[in-house]
Amino acid sequence: MDPDRVRREQDHFDKVAEAEGYSWWGAGTPAGKLRTERRSALVRDALGPDPRKLVLEIGCGSGEMTPHLAGHFRLVVGIDVSLGLLKRFRQRLGGQAAGVLADGERLPFRPGTFDAVCGNNILHHLELDRILPVCARQLKSGGRLAFAEPNLLNPQNWIENRITFVRRLRPYSPDEMPFTRWHIVRKLKEHGFRDARARPFDFLHPSTPDRLIPAVSAFGRFLERMPLTGEIAGSMIISAVKI
Numbered sequence: 001m002d003p004d005r006v007r008r009e010q011d012h013f014d015k016v017a018e019a020e021g022y023s024w025w026g027a028g029t030p031a032g033k034l035r036t037e038r039r040s041a042l043v044r045d046a047l048g049p050d051p052r053k054l055v056l057e058i059g060c061g062s063g064e065m066t067p068h069l070a071g072h073f074r075l076v077v078g079i080d081v082s083l084g085l086l087k088r089f090r091q092r093l094g095g096q097a098a099g100v101l102a103d104g105e106r107l108p109f110r111p112g113t114f115d116a117v118c119g120n121n122i123l124h125h126l127e128l129d130r131i132l133p134v135c136a137r138q139l140k141s142g143g144r145l146a147f148a149e150p151n152l153l154n155p156q157n158w159i160e161n162r163i164t165f166v167r168r169l170r171p172y173s174p175d176e177m178p179f180t181r182w183h184i185v186r187k188l189k190e191h192g193f194r195d196a197r198a199r200p201f202d203f204l205h206p207s208t209p210d211r212l213i214p215a216v217s218a219f220g221r222f223l224e225r226m227p228l229t230g231e232i233a234g235s236m237i238i239s240a241v242k243i
C-alpha cells in the first residue's frame, strides 16, 4: 500500500484512540455494542469455530470484535497499524489474544500460516487488489475468510461517503470508502477465493436510544428479509474459501 496512506490511517486512528478510547465513534453505546456482538457472531460462524484453528484478524483496532472470537479458536492474532489502538487491545484482551503492530500488506508471518482470516470494518480502509492477495497468501488451502463491512448501498453510508461536503463533517479517515456486495464478490473471485458471498444486514444505528433498541432490532430484521429494503441494510457479512 502507498506508505502515505498507511501513515494517514495511523495518524487518524492514533487520534481516535486518544479521543474515544475505541476504534470507531459508536462502539461504546448500548446499540453499538449490540451491533458488534451480532457482527462478531456472524464472522465467527462464517469462519467455523474450532479450537484447532489459528485466526488472523486484520485491523483489530481496540479489539471490539476479538473478545467474541477468542475462546472459540486456538488463538486469534490481531494486527493493526495504530499503536494507540493496539495498547487498548492489549489492555482489554490480556493474554486472550495476540496483538501485533503491522501493516496488513506487510505481515511478518509465513505464507499459509492461518486457518482463517477475518476483520470488522477494515477492508474498506484498504485497497482490495492489494489486501485480498495477502489474505489468500496467509491462508492454508481451504482456509476461510470472513469480514463485516459497511454497505455502500445504505443511503446514510452513500450520502456520508460520496457527497464531499457531508463527508467532511463525518469522523472518517481520509481514504476509507465502502463498496457494494457485487464489487467485493467479484474481487474475491479474482483473487483466488471460491464460494464468495456478501449479504447485507443490520438496520440498528449505534445512536438508537436504549428503550427503542428491541423495536428497531425487530423491525430491522424484518426489513433485512425483504428483497428491496434488504439491499440497503447498513452492513454486509462477507465470506469466502481459499481455493
Ligand SMILES: C[S@@+](CC[C@H](N)C(=O)[O-])C[C@H]1O[C@@H](n2cnc3c(N)ncnc32)[C@H](O)[C@@H]1O
Binding pocket: 001, 006, 009, 010, 013, 023, 024, 027, 058, 059, 060, 061, 062, 063, 064, 065, 079, 080, 081, 082, 085, 102, 103, 104, 105, 119, 120, 121, 122, 125, 126
Ligand atoms: C474502523 S477501524 C476498525 C477496528 C476494529 N476492527 C473494530 O472493529 O473496532 C479500522 C482499523 O483499521 C486499521 N488499519 C488501517 N489501515 C491498516 C493497515 N494498512 N494495516 C492494518 N491495519 C490498518 C486502523 O488502525 C483501525 O484500527
